Amino acid sequence: MVAIPGSEFLTAALNVVSQSLQIPVIIFLLIFAVFAVFAFGGLISDYRTRIKLNRDYKEKLIFSLVNSKTVDELKHAVDGSEIYNSQKEVLLKIADAHSLSCESRESWALNLIEEEEVVMAKSLEKIDIVTRIGPTLGLMGTLIPMGPGLAALGNGDVSTLAAAIIVAFDTTVVGIGSGAVAYVISKIRRRWYEEYSSNLQLFVNAVLENLND
Numbered sequence: 749m750v751a752i753p754g755s756e757f758l759t760a761a762l763n764v765v766s767q768s769l770q771i772p773v774i775i776f777l778l779i780f781a782v783f784a785v786f787a788f789g790g791l792i793s794d795y796r797t798r799i800k801l802n803r804d805y806k807e808k809l810i811f812s813l814v815n816s817k818t819v820d821e822l823k824h825a826v827d828g829s830e831i832y833n834s835q836k837e838v839l840l841k842i843a844d845a846h847s848l849s850c851e852s853r854e855s856w857a858l859n860l861i862e863e864e865e866v867v868m869a870k871s872l873e874k875i876d877i878v879t880r881i882g883p884t885l886g887l888m889g890t891l892i893p894m895g896p897g898l899a900a901l902g903n904g905d906v907s908t909l910a911a912a913i914i915v916a917f918d919t920t921v922v923g924i925g926s927g928a929v930a931y932v933i934s935k936i937r938r939r940w941y942e943e944y945s946s947n948l949q950l951f952v953n954a955v956l957e958n959l960n961d
Contacts, residue, residue: 780878780881783926822959
């Protein structure tokens, strides 16, 4: 086989780049593993403090918000509710905007809802990154040490190959494990946030209906 001039240099450069990525890959995998553990702990903690609203309570709260006679009575209904404090803050801010026009108040309410959605989206971004990048880094950690390991096998150095295989298996397990844990957390949190956003929209509409009358 005829060698292309300069191919040896390109191959050597590619090998240097590939091998230089091994340490960063391992570092990021360790970071992802620690993050997944803490994120799972946070999920359990949030589950214990999570507020679950049944249909009857939401119906009762909506009627209370819509039928409030004054702004102070409306605020009292919000303060006395069992919803999240962040939802109360949004509803109270809308109630404080009772002097605005109907269009301005609705725009303000929409902006507040969008801000809450941005906060929830940012919360999911890190978890989604681990979900997608974790297995990819695991695959990179598998392939990178196998090159030198196979080359060592060609020279009869079995111990070097064994060390490379151990690193390859460890990085694969950590990468896939971190991604799997992050995926489960992402699915559960996304469902919680969808429920949170749906309830917030429902309560905001009730407050706006009261103020627009």
